[in-house]
Amino acid sequence: MLGVSLVLAAGPACTEAVSFADLARHAEYSDLRISPDGKHVAAKAVVDGKPVLAIVDLVTHKGVVVKPRDGNEVYQLWWANNQRIIYNETTDLAGWDAPFATGELFGVNADGTGAKLLFGYRAGGSSIATHIQKPQSELASAEMIDTLPGDDRHVLVGVWSWYSYKDGAFTQLNVMNVMDGTMRPAGTAPVRDASFVVDHHGVARFAIGDDAHAHRQVYYRTGESQPWKLLFDAPLGSFAPTPLVFSGDDRLVFMHCDAAGKVDALCPWKVDGEAMQPAVWSSDTVELDHLIRSLDHKDLVGVASMPGLPMVQAIAPHADSIALIGSMSKALPGESVSIESTTQDGSKAILLASSDMDPGTYYLWDRKSGQTTPLLKSRSWIDPNRMAEMQPVSFKARDGLTVHGYLSTPPGQEQAHHLPMVVFVHGGPFGIRDWWGFDPYVQMLATHGYAVLQVNYRGSGGYGGAFQVAGYRQWGGAMQDDVTDATKWAVAQGIADAGRICIFGGSYGGYAALEGVAKEPGLYRCAIGYVGVYDLAKLERWSDATDSSAGESFFRGVLGSDPAKLAAISPDTQAAKIKAQVMLVVGGQDTRVPPDQGRAMRAALQKAGNEPEWFYEPGEGHGFYGEDHRASLFQKVVGFLDRNIGSASAGASKPH
Numbered sequence: 071m072l073g074v075s076l077v078l079a080a081g082p083a084c085t086e087a088v089s090f091a092d093l094a095r096h097a098e099y100s101d102l103r104i105s106p107d108g109k110h111v112a113a114k115a116v117v118d119g120k121p122v123l124a125i126v127d128l129v130t131h132k133g134v135v136v137k138p139r140d141g142n143e144v145y146q147l148w149w150a151n152n153q154r155i156i157y158n159e160t161t162d163l164a165g166w167d168a169p170f171a172t173g174e175l176f177g178v179n180a181d182g183t184g185a186k187l188l189f190g191y192r193a194g195g196s197s198i199a200t201h202i203q204k205p206q207s208e209l210a211s212a213e214m215i216d217t218l219p220g221d222d223r224h225v226l227v228g229v230w231s232w233y234s235y236k237d238g239a240f241t242q243l244n245v246m247n248v249m250d251g252t253m254r255p256a257g258t259a260p261v262r263d264a265s266f267v268v269d270h271h272g273v274a275r276f277a278i279g280d281d282a283h284a285h286r287q288v289y290y291r292t293g294e295s296q297p298w299k300l301l302f303d304a305p306l307g308s309f310a311p312t313p314l315v316f317s318g319d320d321r322l323v324f325m326h327c328d329a330a331g332k333v334d335a336l337c338p339w340k341v342d343g344e345a346m347q348p349a350v351w352s353s354d355t356v357e358l359d360h361l362i363r364s365l366d367h368k369d370l371v372g373v374a375s376m377p378g379l380p381m382v383q384a385i386a387p388h389a390d391s392i393a394l395i396g397s398m399s400k401a402l403p404g405e406s407v408s409i410e411s412t413t414q415d416g417s418k419a420i421l422l423a424s425s426d427m428d429p430g431t432y433y434l435w436d437r438k439s440g441q442t443t444p445l446l447k448s449r450s451w452i453d454p455n456r457m458a459e460m461q462p463v464s465f466k467a468r469d470g471l472t473v474h475g476y477l478s479t480p481p482g483q484e485q486a487h488h489l490p491m492v493v494f495v496h497g498g499p500f501g502i503r504d505w506w507g508f509d510p511y512v513q514m515l516a517t518h519g520y521a522v523l524q525v526n527y528r529g530s531g532g533y534g535g536a537f538q539v540a541g542y543r544q545w546g547g548a549m550q551d552d553v554t555d556a557t558k559w560a561v562a563q564g565i566a567d568a569g570r571i572c573i574f575g576g577s578y579g580g581y582a583a584l585e586g587v588a589k590e591p592g593l594y595r596c597a598i599g600y601v602g603v604y605d606l607a608k609l610e611r612w613s614d615a616t617d618s619s620a621g622e623s624f625f626r627g628v629l630g631s632d633p634a635k636l637a638a639i640s641p642d643t644q645a646a647k648i649k650a651q652v653m654l655v656v657g658g659q660d661t662r663v664p665p666d667q668g669r670a671m672r673a674a675l676q677k678a679g680n681e682p683e684w685f686y687e688p689g690e691g692h693g694f695y696g697e698d699h700r701a702s703l704f705q706k707v708v709g710f711l712d713r714n715i716g717s718a719s720a721g722a723s724k725p726h
Contacts, residue, residue, distance in 0.1 A: 173211025
């Protein structure tokens with residue numbers, strides 16, 4: 071039995087501040103999915119401290135849990151038909167900040183019976199009845215491509231061999247039986263590590279991927295047995311139209327397209343004649359975040375984006391999905407509402423309402439009854455009333471480029487001035503951006519007395535290809551200047567106390583933190599480098615980011631390969647310039663940024679007479695995933711800040 075109540079009751083308000091342990095906890099419920107007939111809901115859940123697949127009967131409110139193998143975690147789940155769920159799992163893998171997908175596919179019935187490993191390296195085994203088809207063990211990974219609505223027996227999956235890791239694999243498309251895992255081939259991708267766009271007949275018609283030179287390539291075929299044709303081939307830094315979804319009648323394909331003067335646009339591409347049509351949506355500011363489909367999932371009806379706060383723009387203004395999002399948003403002011411899952415006929419839907427202060431509540435909407443019922447909270451222990459607000463901000467960088475970001479202030483100090491501030495720099499750096507929404511790291515800082523400034527510096531994703539390309543080969547240059555300009559903007563606005571500013575970031579953000587205090591020694595009192603990059607030449611040689619030819623080409627294209635230039639913008643060669651106090655956080659199993667990066671930075675600072683605080687966790691990778699380790703990280707980070715820019719630092723001299 072599922073040890074939770076299906077419908078939440080309001081609890082008493084919390085009277086104590088949220089603890090680091092509570093902020094560090096993983097979500098209790100996520101990825102709610104309703105069955106095609108609307109009779110069951112499945113979700114990823116944590117029950118008795120263990121991650122499981124939870125399945126609830128919406129009529130009886132009774133449920134079952136399916137435990138992953140060997141302490142693994144459920145990763146993704148799909149309803150293959152009214153009674154059968156396909157899911158995959160993750161396992162702890164050295165070097166990663168979260169469990170890593172095993173590449174296996176599992177199946178289970180809604181009542182918990184019929185559990186079976188359908189594909190993967192542990193599938194198969196001996197069988198007495200040799201005439202019975204069985205899945206075979208393969209050193210390969212599989213991913214779900216499409217659930218093939220209307221076909222209760224099969225799903226479309228992609229499979230790639232582990233032997234082709236170096237340069238990626240040409241994914242093999244297969245139609246898989248959801249009961250026994252047997253497969254029949256349905257084509258092979260024409261480009262390595264491809265993603266696919268499937269029509270409403272379950273045929274993968276587009277394949278998108280990067281070649282060995284980091285060229286973005288888009289292929290098209292007219293049917294399953296037809297040859298692939300190269301439609302677009304865009305070198306690194308240039309634009310390639312990208313297909314996203316078919317129209318309900320399969321006559322159009324909606325694509326990211328290039329529109330004059332626009333950051334992003336959505337254009338229909340006519341299948342008959344293969345011609346691009348005028349844009350049905352465009353933005354001067356940001357790229358689209360995701361598409362909104364009709365409740366029966368057949369038609370494209372709107373676009374969601376995030377220029378600052380979440381925004382929904384209708385393509386079909388009277389569509390049922392648009393009306394539902396609008397009514398729920400009106401009923402829940404301040405919340406961002408998304409449709410997470412729907413029944414096949416669109417008569418029921420799972421909605422998620424969340425915000426910057428609210429991790430989210432899932433709701434069940436029923437067209438027939440007209441009711442919307444709360445189901446489960448993502449993190450029930452978080453009291454949104456005690457969380458910090460996140461407000462969009464923008465400013466002009468020194469060269470006139472508009473840069474966007476977010477400002478969070480301690481609860482109750484939204485109008486305060488001259489606050490101690492942390493500039494929190496996101497990683498990536500390319501193609502990644504900060505979003506409006508609940509962020510445990512931001513809340514860890516803001517609820518403990520610090521204003522938090524996040525900057526979507528040039529190179530970040532979400533603001534168009536030109537904005538991202540503007541960051542290429544700008545490590546330590548214009549990308550860093552954007553962070554500096556954001557910091558100075560916050561001081562000029564009276565938000566931050568100029569003498570109490572710290573810079574903090576993970577991965578590339580760790581680089582930016584240490585580069586920031588080297589390049590601007592008078593601007594920041596302290597810096598926290600979290601699994602950061604400090605020697606760029608070594609990163610190219612030793613990071614797993616450059617294991618593939620495409621990764622190596624991308625790395626050299628966006629960063630450069632001249633050893634002298636890379637050394638000049640590496641923080642470990644500039645340690646003598648750093649006057650601020652430094653904290654270094656390192657994961658001993660990190661393969662993306664090996665721990666030697668942190669050790670080298672520590673040694674360079676020691677040589678310069680600036681002993682850093684050192685937090686080394688041997689069992690963590692590229693970011694701390696374990697709840698206890700993350701809670702300890704939060705405690706140490708806030709303690710470091712308190713000593714340097716918080717109340718404990720009163721009377722300390724300003725940086726020079």
